[in-house]
Amino acid sequence: MKRSIMAGAAAAGAALVLAGCSGGAGGASGGDPDTLTISGWSVSSTPEFQLLADGFEAQHEGISVEIVDYDPTEYNTLVTADLAAGSAPDIITQKEVKFVTTFQEGGQLLDVSDVEVPDDIGGAASYEIDGTTYATPYRQDSWVLYYNKALFDEAGVDYPDGSWTWDDYAQAAEELAAGTDAMGTYQHSWQSVVQGFANAQSDADILEGDYAHLAPFYERSLELQDAGAQQTFNTVSANQLTYQGEFGKQNAAMMPMGTWYVATLVSQQASGEADDFEWGIAPIPQLDETTTGTDSTPITFGDPTGFGINAGISEEKQELAKEFLAYAASEEAAVALAEIGITPALLSDAVVDAYFGAEGAPTDELSRFAVQTHETRPENPTSSRTAAIQNILLDLHTAILSGSSGVDDAIAEAEERVANEVE
Amino acid sequence: MTSTPSAAPARPRARASRLRRRNTLIGWSFILPNFAGFALLTLVPVVVLFYMSLTDWNIFGTSNFIGLENFQRLFGDGSFRLSLVNTIYYTAMHVPLTIIVSLGLALLLNNRLRGVAFFRTAAFFPYITSIVAIALVWNLLFSPDFGPINEGLRFLGISEPPGWLTSPAWAMPAVVIISTWRDMGYYMVLFLAGLQTVPRELHEAARVDGANALQRFVNVTLPCLRPTMFFVTVMLTINSLKVFDLILVLTEGGPGQSTTVLSQFIYRKGFEENSFGYASAASVVLFALCLVVTIIQYVWNKKRTV
C-alpha cells in the first residue's frame, strides 16, 4: 500500500517538474512595461552596463533600465537556469558566442533581424543563424600586441612597426630575453592565445575537424619556452601567474592580449599597481607578409559581446527592447563606451578618438592603427558543436604545452575525438 | 519481546499484524519530517533525472524520448571511458589512504594531552579552508620548477622530481594527496565520535589479559568501531566517486584529460555543451556504480556483524 502511494507521488511530482520544464519561457518577465531588465555581471567593476542603461534612460523619458547582477564565472549556467525556470531578464547579454546556439535552439531568443545596426559594426555575423539575427553586438575586443618601450630600449631592439610576422616576433622575443632581466614575451595559459591566431590567420574552421594548421603555432610556442624567452606553461599554471601582473610589473617585454587590457593597464598605472613605464600597442604578428604593414589589414581574432532579447517577454516590451539593442550598437553609445576604455564593436574615427583620449593611453599612430584597423575573425564559430570541440581543443592545448604529448600526437588525438565524440 | 500474559492464543496473527501496523505507524511518524522534505526535494528531481537520461533534453523544454541511445553512445565514447577509469583510479587510492590517515589521527588525538584541542583544530583546518585557496596554494607548492616540494626533493638528491599537477602521470597522485590532506580532518571527527562508543572497560580488561596496543586495537577497538567504519567507508567511497569541485579548481581535468573524472564529464556535457540528456545518462551510470559498491560494502558489513 505504501509503495504504490510512494510511486504515485513520485510520478505526480515528476509530471509537475516536467510540466515546468517544458514550459520553458514562462514569460515571467512581464512585469512593468516601463522597465527593462538586462542581465549583466560584476556590475560594480564592469561599468559598461550602467553606462548603457543611463544613456538609454536619458534618451527615453519615463523608462528605467535595471541591471540584474550575475556571477561572472558562472554566468551562463545561471542565465540558463533562469531561462529554464522562466525568471530571466528581458534582455539577455550574450557573454560568449559559444552559448548563442544553446539559447537559440531552445527558443529563448527573439528574432531581431529588423533591428538597425551600423553597416560596419564588427561581430554581427556571429549572431546570425540560418539567415536570422538573434542578437546585436555592442562590444568587440580584438587581440593585439602590447610592448614595453622601456625594455625594448634596454635591449636595443627596434619597436614593432606593424610589419612583423611570427618569425620576427620570435626573434625579437629571444633578443629581448637576452638583453634584459625580463622574459621576451608573456603568453598566457588560455587556449585562445595560440589557437585563436592559428585559426584566424590560417583561415581554418574548427568545425571541420582538421587541426594540422595548429602545429606551426604550437611548435613556435614550445621553442620560445625552450629558449627561455617565455615562461613555461607549467609555471604559468602552477604559479597562477596573472597577465596583468606579468606585463604590468615588467616581467615580460611583450604580450599578445585583448584590447580590454588597455583600460586595466591605464588604471593600474595610475593607482600604482603596475609599474610606470612607456608602452604601446602594435598589430599582432601575421602568418606571412601578405597581411603585414600599415597598408594592409592585419588579421586577428576576437568575439563580440552582444544583447539578445528574451523570447518570453510581452509584445509591448519587445519594441522597447529592440530600441535598446539599436541604441547599444549606435555610434553615440560606442563613443561613450570608448571613453571608459571599452572597445566597442563600432570603430569609427570618432570612437577611436574617444578611446585614445583617456589619460595614460598610448598616443602614437601605430597604437591607433592597431586598435582601429584589423580584420577580426570570430574565435568561436556560431554552432551547437562549438562548445564540445573547444573543450577537446582545450585538452589538446594543455597536453602539448605541459609537455605531456607531442604536437602531432595531440593533434591526431583531437581529430579522432572530434570525429567520435561530437555529434 | 516482552511476555505479556496472553489471553486467547487463538488470535496470534491478528495481534502480530496489529503490532506490525502499530510499528509501521510509529516508524513512519519518526521518519516523516525528514522523509517528506527528502522525497520532495531530492527524490523527485532524481526521478526526473532518470527519465531525462532516456531523452535528448536540452534544458529548454524540447525533449524527445530516445530510449537507450544515450547509453549506447556513452559506451562508445572514449572520453567517458577515460573519465570512468580516472574516477575509479582516484577512488581506489583515496579511500584507503584517507581511512588510514584519519583513523590514525583520531586514535592519536583521542586523549587528554595538553593542547590536544589545538592539534585537532589544526587537523580540521584544511577542511574549512576554501577550495579556491587550497587549489591556489597547492598549485604553488607543487610547482615543478619553483615549488617548495620539488625544491625539497632536489635537496634530498632526486634530480628529476615529478611534474605533479602538470604531468599526466603524476597529476592524479598529486590530486589524491591534496584531497586526503583536505578530508582527513573531516573523517577524523567522525572517527573521534565513533571511538567514544568503545567502552573503556573492555580496553582495561584486554590490557589486564596481557594484550598489547596493537592487539587491543584489532580485537577491541575495531569491532566496536564497525558501525562507524561502515559509515565512513560508504560516505568516503561515494564522495570519492562523485568528486568534482576540488579537481576542477586544481587542474580543470588536465593536463590533457588525465584528471578528468566522471562528475566533470557530466558537468561539461550538461552545462557547457548543452547535452543534458546525455549528461543525465552519465549520471545514471555514476549512480549505478555507487550503488553497486555500496551494496557490496553493505553485504560485507552485515556478514561481519553476524
Place this chain on the structure above:
Amino acid sequence: MSETMTLVAPRATRRQAGSSPVARRAGRIALYAALIIAAAALLTPFFWMVMSSLKEANSVFSVPVRWLPEVFVWENYVDIWQRSDILTWIRNTLVLSVTVTALQVLTGSFAAYGFSRVRFPGRNGLFLLYVATIAVPWQSYMIPQFIMLTNAGLANTLWSIIFLQTFSAFGVFLMKQFYETIPEELSEAGRLDGLSEYGIWWRIMVPLSVPAIASLSLLTFVNTWNDYLGPLIYLRDPSLWTLQLGLQNFVTSLYDVDYGVLFAGLVISVLPIAIIFLLGQRFFVEGIATSGMKG
C-alpha cells in the same frame, strides 16, 4: 563482569605506575614533536593564505614563490570591512548555518531512530534508497530541482537553501549508525518504565549520542557555511548573499580577480569556524560515561 572490574582496576593502575617515568616523558616529547610537525604541515597553506592577504594584487602570484609580503597591505582587510557588505553576508550565512544545522540534527536523529529502532516493513529498502541518492551528484539534478523551487516561489529566498540542505540523507545515516552502538537493553528498560518511543528517543537516545550530535552539527554547520554553488544559483538578490558568494563577487571582475582582497575575506570567513571547532571539539570526545549504562 563488574565484580571482575573492581578486582582488576586497582591492580591495573599499580602496574601502570610501575613503568619508567623517564621513558614515558621521552615518549611524550617525541609525540609532541611529531604532532607539531604534522600541525605545521597542515597549517602551511593557511599561513600562505594569511600572508597573501597582506600582499597587493599583482604580487600574490609570482615566480619564485614569495612567502612574506614585500609590503604589508593592511588595506585589504580595511577594504573588505568598509567597502563591501560583509556584515550582511555574515548575517545571512549565520542564519542559514544555524537553522540548517538545528533542523538537520533534529529531523535526522528523529528519522534515524525510526530506521534503527522501529521494525516496520520496507524499512531497509527505504534506508538504502536514502543512501543511494547520496550517490547522485548534485549538479545532475540541480536544474529540475531549481525549476521546482522556482515554480514554488522559493527561489531567491533564504528558504530555498534551508530546504535544500536540511533534508540530507547524510544526517540520517550518521545518526543511525551511531544509534546502533547503543545497546537495545536501554530502550527495553525505557519501555518497561512506561516511556513511549518518542520518550525513549528524547530521554535515552539523544543524551547518549552527544558525540554524534556534536559531530553532525559541526559538519553540517561547516558545509552550510562554506556552501558556494547552492547560494550561487538560488540567492540572486545581493541582500541575500552569503559570505562565500559576496566575497567572490566583490573581488572578481570579468578577467580579473583581486586575490589579496579575496584571501583577506577568506581568512575572515574561516575564523568563526575555527573558533567554534576549538571550543566545541571536546563534545566529540565527551559523552555520558558508559559505566552509567549498567543496571
